Amino acid sequence: MAKTDTNYRYSGPLTGVTLDDGREVMLHPGGEISLPANNHYVKALVAQRLLTEVPKQSPVQEVPKPQTKKEEPSAS
Template sequence: MKFHYNGPASGVTLEEGNEVLLWPNMNIELPEDNSYVKTLLTLNYLVPVEEAFNER
């Protein structure tokens, strides 16, 4: 699923082995069922792209 990221610049290796760099105000494709992605959603650092642009 495509997400809009609006958190601090960071990098992570997901459980699947994918290395991801996250930059503020970027759109990125991430797996919805990943525990780290769920944490970022809870922190409101990630928003599904459709929702991010509907709120503007």
């Protein structure tokens, strides 16, 4: 994946294409793919709404577990 690649979701028919940089990609309906945003073919698919940009997800942060209270002996 190049530094200028953007993540997209594809919503057209199954398609294979060779990009200008020589990369061969398969576009699967409903699939996500990383493509160069400045490529003329990618721009055309975005304009046709066949590619929609997928927002980058922030890394998942682990939620700390709540601490359990130690039971105190009951005064009976």
